[in-house]
Amino acid sequence: MDEGAARLDPPLWDHQRHVLRALARSIREHLPRLRLAPGARVVDLGCGDKPYASLFTAAGAAYVGCDLGGDADVILTPGEPVPLPDASADAVVSFQVLEHVWDVDAYLAEARRLLKPGGRLLLSTHGTWLYHPHPTDFHRWTREGLERQLASSGFVVEHTDSLVGPLAWTTQFRLLGLRHALAAVPLVGRALVPALATAMNVRMTIEDAITPRAILRDNAAVYLVVARPGAA
Template identity: 30%
Template sequence: MCVPATWSPITAGCCPLQTVDRCHFPLLPGQRVLDLGCGEGRHAVAAHLHDGADVLGIDLSLPDLLTARSRHGEFRRNSDDAMFALANASALALPLADDSLDAVICSEVLEHIEDYRAVLQEIRRVLRPGGLLCISVPRAWPERICWWLSRAYHDVPGGHLRIFSRRRLQAEITGMGFACYYRHGAHALHAPYWWLQCLFWRTRGTNALIRQYHRLLVWDMLDKPRVTRTLERLLNPWMGKSVVMYFHKRVAT
């Protein structure tokens, strides 16, 4: 997603800057939370500062981890008691004990990983019975338009390796011992932005239309005007750039 540098995780909560909607993914102070593929830390930082959770963010990109650490430092309070840690590690071999986490966030990650099923197995291993899992991936039909408009959009190192069917992915995760209790779309206003990026891929850095749309997205995220919030809420169920699924790990009987 396109996130302005001035965003504040303290006021994030259930806002458009967060793919994960904490209205459906409640975290409590002191809970152990993993943000897997945390990138620049928008979910990890919010989970720590807004929810008071003990957070570990894991990513393969050192520059992204440094940005996450910097963002956390900008907003943290001296009185913070919860743990916040970042690690450069692989999702295929998490440096965590079995059943050691209360919640896992894996947002916009699986489409980048060849053996995504092995990642899901690792998540299952480290998440305690009854623990919460949030998975988000690009919605299939907006993603297909991006692939059709520009091969370079996905055919780059670290790009998207596949287009997920939401039904199939949900069924796979359910078959691993999870129960899905909610799902929704997110970031509908971002879908046209990425279509424009793909359509004008070679000149995307200087294209005036893309710059203007970017300004719209920044205005939407910072000011949260009623018109764009209402429009995105109406469009998210069928046009959201991301599809977000919430699960809990079944307790063995």
């Protein structure tokens, strides 16, 4: 299974299925808020292996992936501006990148610089989550903190989606911990992980279904926001 398929529709036995499916579903649901015309340019700041590129190309957009290396269309240099013109993007997207960025102000300033007037930023990042350096890991956000960060960077937040509530993310953390513990058990340890993940993924689905929206809103594992540049 390629990276895109693994993140867009992971199998039931995948140890991060619940979170990945919630994020992919939210991205799909919020695509119309980007108001992408055919041929619109979407710039992905920190694209990695481009797992979400197909969502934008299927919508008729021209997708441009930017990262420090790998299969990126545009190679970034740390501390340097993105080598793309001002106001050249109809949308800037960023998925699970912001927590790994030290200079958040500079990152968001670049996103704002790249956006055309009327463009949109679609961004997701972690609320509550375990430390996971790729290669660094600096930040976690509350909903209010993320919205204020975006506002201070010149954006107007139009919508925030809270994904995976506390009942489910505590189960997710136990699954991640048990997966690492079982990996150390000779012969049978790794073989037990798919069955365990399947059971706990079903449990997380139920837990999120019964978590009140009022609790989920400010206690999520992932926040996804849609924002537009404010007045200069």
